[in-house]
Amino acid sequence: MIERMSALETISILAERNAEGAYITPGGIDSHVHLAQANSPTGDGWETGSRSAVAGGTTTVIAFASQKRSDPSLYPVLEEYHGLSRNLSFCDYGFHFILTNPTPEILREELPVLAAKEGITSVKLYMTYEPMQLSDRELLSIMLACRSLGMTTMIHAENSDMIALIIEGLEAHGNTAPYFHAIARPRIAEDEASYRAISLAELVDAPILIVHMSSETAMGHVRNAQTRLLPVHAETCPQYLFLLSEHLKPHSHDDFEGAKHVCSPPLRHDVKDLEALWQGIANGTFTVFSSDHAPSKYDHSGGKKLGLVDGVARFAKIPNGLPGIETRMALLFNQTEACQPPDKARLGLPKFVQLTATNAAKLYGLGGRKGSIAPGYDADLVIWHPAGKGEVNISQGMLHHGVDYTPFEGMHVRNWPRYTILRGELVWNKDQGGVVGKMGYGQYLRRGKGEVIMGKIGGVPRGMQEHERQYWL
Ligand code: URP
Numbered sequence: 389m390i391e392r393m394s395a396l397e398t399i400s401i402l403a404e405r406n407a408e409g410a411y412i413t414p415g416g417i418d419s420h421v422h423l424a425q426a427n428s429p430t431g432d433g434w435e436t437g438s439r440s441a442v443a444g445g446t447t448t449v450i451a452f453a454s455q456k457r458s459d460p461s462l463y464p465v466l467e468e469y470h471g472l473s474r475n476l477s478f479c480d481y482g483f484h485f486i487l488t489n490p491t492p493e494i495l496r497e498e499l500p501v502l503a504a505k506e507g508i509t510s511v512k513l514y515m516t517y518e519p520m521q522l523s524d525r526e527l528l529s530i531m532l533a534c535r536s537l538g539m540t541t542m543i544h545a546e547n548s549d550m551i552a553l554i555i556e557g558l559e560a561h562g563n564t565a566p567y568f569h570a571i572a573r574p575r576i577a578e579d580e581a582s583y584r585a586i587s588l589a590e591l592v593d594a595p596i597l598i599v600h601m602s603s604e605t606a607m608g609h610v611r612n613a614q615t616r617l618l619p620v621h622a623e624t625c626p627q628y629l630f631l632l633s634e635h636l637k638p639h640s641h642d643d644f645e646g647a648k649h650v651c652s653p654p655l656r657h658d659v660k661d662l663e664a665l666w667q668g669i670a671n672g673t674f675t676v677f678s679s680d681h682a683p684s685k686y687d688h689s690g691g692k693k694l695g696l697v698d699g700v701a702r703f704a705k706i707p708n709g710l711p712g713i714e715t716r717m718a719l720l721f722n723q724t725e726a727c728q729p730p731d732k733a734r735l736g737l738p739k740f741v742q743l744t745a746t747n748a749a750k751l752y753g754l755g756g757r758k759g760s761i762a763p764g765y766d767a768d769l770v771i772w773h774p775a776g777k778g779e780v781n782i783s784q785g786m787l788h789h790g791v792d793y794t795p796f797e798g799m800h801v802r803n804w805p806r807y808t809i810l811r812g813e814l815v816w817n818k819d820q821g822g823v824v825g826k827m828g829y830g831q832y833l834r835r836g837k838g839e840v841i842m843g844k845i846g847g848v849p850r851g852m853q854e855h856e857r858q859y860w861l
């Protein structure tokens with residue numbers, strides 16, 4: 389029964405083989421990836437995306453099943469996404485629902501069934517993007533429904549009207565090159581929406597996680613909420629810790645290449661922005677570190693590039709999102725004390741493990757099974773090279789995803805997962821064979837209720853008195 393082999397048995401077998409002197413961490417959990425999503429048709433599918441995951445030390449992903457506005461029920465949506473992933477995954481996986489049409493039936497009848505029977509215990513909501521965005525009233529209704537079910541509400545927080553106004557002005561001035569994407573979505577749009585999301589959550593006393601945060605001020609709003617013991621969680625991603633908006637400018641023979649770095653929120657302008665987020669990593673404001681792997685190919689057949697319309701760049705038509713499922717673990721590991729001298733290390737190994745695996749497991753209802761090396765847990769492990777060995781220059785050529793570039797091209801990391809082990813099976817062997825796992829070995833995970841990691845339900849509200857809630861909630 390190899391699948392039930394314990395982590396400790398696995399480690400001892402590996403120690404006899406090749407793990408001597410190596411660091412061993414739990415298999416990564418990437419709790420924010422977009423694979424085969426209907427609204428990003430050029431993105432990675434399950435085969436390439438999950439292959440890329442294990443090659444980078446990630447053993448579990450939570451991807452999105454995305455409701456369209458015209459979908460009156462979530463059941464067919466879930467079936468569709470099961471169909472797109474079934475027998476195709478190299479890693480274990482679950483789904484969050486993206487809700488765009490939260491009807492009373494869905495909130496009252498369907499979510500409880502999906503949580504209890506299908507193990508979907510989290511939703512992602514958009515405050516921006518015309519086809520997906522929700523009103524504050526809708527956000528509140530969903531938060532309330534999720535609260536009562538022990539589900540986590542993930543929120544993409546950017547102020548949609550601010551962005552629409554700026555895009556109109558940029559286009560009127562002919563400023564449509566890729567770089568203007570970063571101008572169109574200023575930090576204040578993220579700051580305002582993050583504060584609003586926290587306020588809505590506070591009103592109804594619901595746990596939330598703000599996804600892919602990039603702004604110091606927005607992060608400060610989260611930090612203040614956490615100080616008041618509100619159940620407010622935050623996520624950031626490698627792109628917001630390592631990359632700046634200069635990548636969106638022309639910097640090669642190809643003026644349009646900045647399109648490779650279009651994501652939302654956008655890459656910010658200043659090293660100070662990166663430094664502030666590193667502080668949030670170190671001081672515990674961020675609960676999870678995910679990739680937001682949401683890739684689109686840059687070059688399509690016939691040289692077609694999305695967002696280049698009759699030879700004219702139109703940033704507002706460039707698909708949003710970067711690839712990063714494979715590079716996430718190594719990029720953060722490289723900043724730990726395992727790879728850097730003490731005065732240069734951004735974080736310790738325990739924090740690395742929390743951010744890349746343990747916290748996501750707890751928050752998203754995989755606690756007790758994933759995210760830790762402990763008796764009774766799945767033997768999901770990453771074995772790194774011993775210190776001083778295994779360095780890598782990141783390049784597109786070494787990666788296993790289905791897109792044609794990496795935004796982290798040329799970055800140097802001092803270590804890379806040497807072995808990835810999923811439920812006791814070797815699925816990635818950097819030295820020999822590369823991806824040695826089998827497609828379809830990855831299992832669908834029915835998740836349980838999430839744990840609140842920061843603060844608590846029933847924290848201290850500020851904009852009202854606690855007793856006021858009793859009359860209506
Ligand atoms: O630019 C991004 N992040 N695209 C992916 C979709 C999303 O908002 O997460």
Ligand code: ZN
Binds near residue numbers: 599600652
């Ligand atoms: Zn988002």
Ligand code: ZN
Binds near residue numbers: 635639
């Ligand atoms: Zn570049």
Ligand code: ZN
Binds near residue numbers: 682
């Ligand atoms: Zn995303």
